[in-house]
Amino acid sequence: MTSPTPPAEPTYADRTFRSPAGIVGGVLLLLLICWIGGDAVFRGHGRVPWLALAGLLTAVPLVVAFTLRPVVLANEQRIKIRNPFRTITMPWTAVADLRAGYSSELFTEDGTKYQLWAVPVSLRQRKKAARQQSRQAVGDPHGRTSVHADVRDDMSRMATADRTMADLRELVERAKTKAGAGSGKSSDSSASSVPSASSAASASSVSVRWAYEVIAPAVVGAVLLVVLFATG
Known part of the structure; x- marks a missing residue:
């Protein structure tokens, strides 16, 4: 008679931490950049559309990287x-x-x-x-207004x-x-010493x-801007 398999531990979805202000600021900045850049692309003359495209290729990935991407x-x-x-x-x-x-x-x-x-x-x-x-603390002479205050x-x-x-x-x-x-339980058995060490190393x-998907287009756009300005 085989012993019943113990139930696996439940898995939980990741908790997500990000800056709402950064997201809002990033969206607004992207809208502004796309509005100005798009207007220059469709209404500009001569080298202006190419400069606008290179600028968009440089600016958009950087704005996304610093505002929408962090999490x-x-x-x-x-x-x-x-x-x-x-x-x-x-x-x-x-x-x-x-x-x-x-x-x-x-x-x-x-x-x-x-x-x-x-x-x-x-x-x-x-x-x-x-x-x-600090208003609810009793006898706090420093007011607890330090940037490292423990609240x-x-x-x-x-x-x-x-x-x-x-x-x-x-x-x-x-x-x-x-x-x-878990390591305390494994140390009771000498046979499990090697797996325990390997699991500790992997842990x-x-x-x-x-993030090459962000770095590559920004670098390409910056190079294009340099080339366009150098050949202008």
Whole structure:
């Protein structure tokens, strides 16, 4: 009689973190660029349409890269950081720390730092949240208005970036706790020592992919602009 197969752990959709202000600003900027560039392409004379096309080929990918592209995708196993020109994927076990000072940053176990473009830090919003928190604090001589103010006591009063980083830290702690429990069970059996070491090595791997779909057209457009201006 075979033993029943244990049910697999449920998989959950990625949690998405991105900047709504960046998206709105990017869409408006794209509309403005396309309006001006399209008008120059269809109504311009001589070299103007070609200059407009080269300018559009340069500007549109860069605007998309810095406004619409950045996003952080996180689930129970790993985090995926999509920055303007790179996409970084790593398991939570490779994450050493997450900090939000003047920008949001992730540090790996080997000391490498990656910036989270999708989680911008608003010092004004943070100071406002810190002031609201300080009103309920007793005997706080500093007012807690530092850019590194810790307002984790009340999630509803935290700045958006700090709230996002707190959520990510919770995922890190949960994943490392689960990994520690799993390694503790595997260490009880000498036969599983080799698979455990290999799984630990794979867990610490970090994948970095360059966004050539953004870099290539922007470089081509910039080269065309240089050529057109040089031959003009």
